[in-house]
Amino acid sequence: LLTRALLRECGAIWDTVMLLISEVTAVCSAFIRANKARDDYKTLSDLVSIRINADDPPMAVVRKFVHLLDHSDQDFQEELDLMRLREEVVTNIRSNQQLENDLNLMDIKIGLLVTNKITLQEVVSHSNKLTKKNKGELSNLMMMNKQRGGLKALSKEKRLKLEAYQYLFYLLQTNPTYLAKLIFQMPQNKSTKFMDSVIFTLYNYASNQREEYLLLKLFKTALQEEIKSKVDQIQEIVTGNPTVIKMVVSFNRGARGQNALRQILAPVVKEIMDDKTLNIKTDPVDIYKSWVNQMETQTGEASKLPYEVTPEQAMSHEEVRTRLEASIKNMRTVTDKFLSAIIVSVDKIPYGMRFTSKVLKDTLHEKFPDATEDELLKIVGNLLYYRYMNPAIVAPDAFDIIDLSAGGQLTTDQRRNLGSIAKMLQHAASNKMFLGDNAHLNPINEYLSNSYQKFRRFFLAACDVPSLEDKFNVDQYSDLVTLQKPVIYISIGEVINTHTLLLDHQDAIASEHNDPIHELLEDLGEVPTIESLIGENPLPPGDPNRETMGKTEVSLTLANKFDVPGEANAEMDARTLLLNTKRLIVDVIRFQPGETLTEILEGAASPEQEVEYQRAMQRRAIRDAKTPEKMKQAKPVVDDSLTLQGKKDKIRSNLQRLAELGKVHPENRYQDLINDIAKDIRNQRRYRQRRKAELVKLQQTNAGLNSKTAFYNVQIDYYNQYIKTCMDNLASNKGKLSKKPGDSKAKKSKQVSQKYTAARLHEKGVLIEIEDLQTNQFKNVIFEISPSEAVGVFDVKAKFMGVHLETLQLEYQDLLQLQYEGVAVMKLFDRATINVNLLIFLLNKKFYGK
Secondary structure (H helix, E strand, C coil): CHHHHHHHHHHHHHHHHHHHHHHHHHHHHHHHHHHHHHHHHHHHHHHHHCCCCCCCCCHHHHHHHHHHHCCCHHHHHHHHHHHHHHHHHHHHHHHHHHHHHHHHHHHHHHHHHHCCCCCHHHHHHHHHHHCHHHHHHHCCCCCHHHCCCCCCCCCHHHHHHHHHHHHHHHHHHHCHHHHHHHHCCCCHHHHHHHHHHHHHHHCHHHCCHHHHHHHHHHHHHHHHHHHHHHCCCCCHHHHCCCHHHHHHHHHHCCCCCHHHHHHHHHHHHHHHHHCCCCCCCCCHHHHHHHHHHHHHHHHCCCCCCCCCCCHHHHHCCHHHHHHHHHHHHHHHHHHHHHHHHHHCCHHHCCHHHHHHHHHHHHHHHHHCCCCCHHHHHHHHHHHHHHHHHHHHHHCCCCCCCCCCCCCCCCCHHHHHHHHHHHHHHHHHHCCCCCCHHHHHHHHHHHHHHHHHHHHHHHHHHHCCCCCHHHHHCCCCCHHHHCCCCCEEEEEHHHHHHHHHHHHHHHHHHCCCCCCHHHHHHHHHCCCCCHHHHHCCCCCCCCCCHHHHHHCCEEEEECCCCCCCCCCHHHHHHHHHHHHHHHHHHHHHHCCCCCCCHHHHHHCCCCHHHHHHHHHHHHHHHHHHHCCCHHHCCCCCCCCCCCCHHHHHHHHHHHHHHHHHCCCCCHHHCCHHHHHHHHHHHHHHHHHHHHHHHHHHHHHHHHHHHHHHHHHHHHHHHHHHHHHHHHHHHHHHHHHHHCCCCCCHHHHHHHHCCEEEEHHHHHHHCCEEEECCCCHHHHHHEEEEEEECCCCCEEEEEEEECCEEEEEEEEEHHHHHHHHHCCCCEEEECCCEEEEHHHHHHHHHHHHCCC
């Protein structure tokens, strides 16, 4: 029994050991396979740094990974997702821009309403444009495909017109010299509008790498053109308002670059805003007036101090000096926080801003070789700090650095604090000291000098960026090998506007008579009407529907009408031949073994290999048939009707021509071609990774835009509620006004009027003096103050010896504005001098219960 038990135990142990051995073997095999695959791929990865004497990748390794060059269903789906997201991003940007403009106008209109400059009816009329239904219409204007008689109508005439515009916009997009010159042919106000709409539209707001590359290429060309033709002295870049610099900053503070500023500045801006005790004032006169206002408002008595003083007189008061010293200390502390956040943020600055800074520095150095590096870096600082960052610090609400609830706004103290910090940083970035009228700020100068050295290192680091070609891995031939054709989304109005400008300035932007743009403009002929491009009946010139029709958008699939010009033509032919040959080789090496390309080409294809090859070509044909039309190549690069042997014969023929052109070398068995294919495999993997990253980035951008749209919709609801309240109050006031004279409420309304003699107002400190009237005569002057029908407006009547002299309207909002601006006294009836602070105190006490 014991023996049998031991045997059973031994058997169980043996089974366990065998199971462990099996698992270890499986793990080891998997580990070996993974290492082998990793080593194989590392062989390909190492090709990027290949040198003349480096090892060449084995054919077996290339064959193993060559399938990565195939375009899968997932590739097509991701490309389609990219196209859809780019369209959504562009449409949302346009929609939000329109909403923002309307909301800004509504801000102004409500402000005017509050100050009684316009009527409530005018505000209501504008609010009708802000309904969500109308907002949605902005993004639903892309209806060109549904227009039966429009630009995309199925007729030969319309097709030729469509192709002509597609050729024109491809040329404008890929050759930056035309737009770079056109910008400077227009007045600055027109060029700014043109840039904000057409140029950013032409590049789809840089929604992918190709378009960002082309847009930055335009920025570079235009900036070089502007400095070359418009800048005579180096300081003009700072003192003037360069068109290209404005365009670059506007773009990089837009939807794509906004997140960078938010990451850099939001934490410190929020910290400053949350500090309710922070109160920065550095102007002695402002500090003095604030001190006097505070005393008068708190006591209700006129101060014996003068209202108008010089900085020197203000500084003579101990209280002013104490408050100034505290402000300077606070300002240095909080400015240091901003400076620290900025100088560690080089990697967060958008590449476009850094690249433009480098172009600016290099181009200025080329034109002004005697300029010192400090002079050049101060100009870079003017771009990176003053133009790009400074406005976002001064007005973080306007640049989406912080989130405010609908109707919310920064307080006066918060704005002043941020403005003071921005001024300090501006002085530090330009190494500008406080002198002259700002001599009271001399203690800060040493701090500014030290801060400039930090800024200087920051500006130098910002200019250290790779070239456009290295950054985006793009060149002049890239469009020939991309899967997807470039598409732009542009309004009919922008098409017509661009066409008109090109016709008006074609000689200035292209002086050579044989320039391609002249041929394209000749093909297009005269500028068409909006109605003809949309397919609608002509409208009268003043018809408001024309403006709406001009916003109708069309998608243009861009195409190149011309071969690469000049000397590059032969190079282009050789490159195309090389590309076609590599694709033929990829097809062949997958189905026929061999250690070198020469060995594969010399060996005969077996029937089994031909069968396997034909099956693969059939699968490719099925997949190609499912390819969306927009993503198909203009013509097949490789003829898949050839047999495997036929493709080998074609390769041999092509290799002979390429050898004659010096593009391949038979003596190394065409290993250089295999090396190129290995690089293509690695680049294809990189492209897929970039595409996935771009999808994520576009999704984030779209989410941000949708969030902004949601905020605007909340703002619309807020304004609508405000207008409804105004309408209700208006109806209520009308009801009160309709009461009979004997009504008790009407009597109560009359009782709120207040009468004062000038002597009594003088005694309260509200009235300071009346021109040409002695103080002992003040008892004969009576002022009657009563609220008018308009909210916040008072009727003020003046009588002398019982005789009515004059009536004026006094707006409470205007008094608050004067107090905010630090104005201590004002004139009434052009003769009476009034203390603003004490008049507000009186009105608050008698009419508002404050």
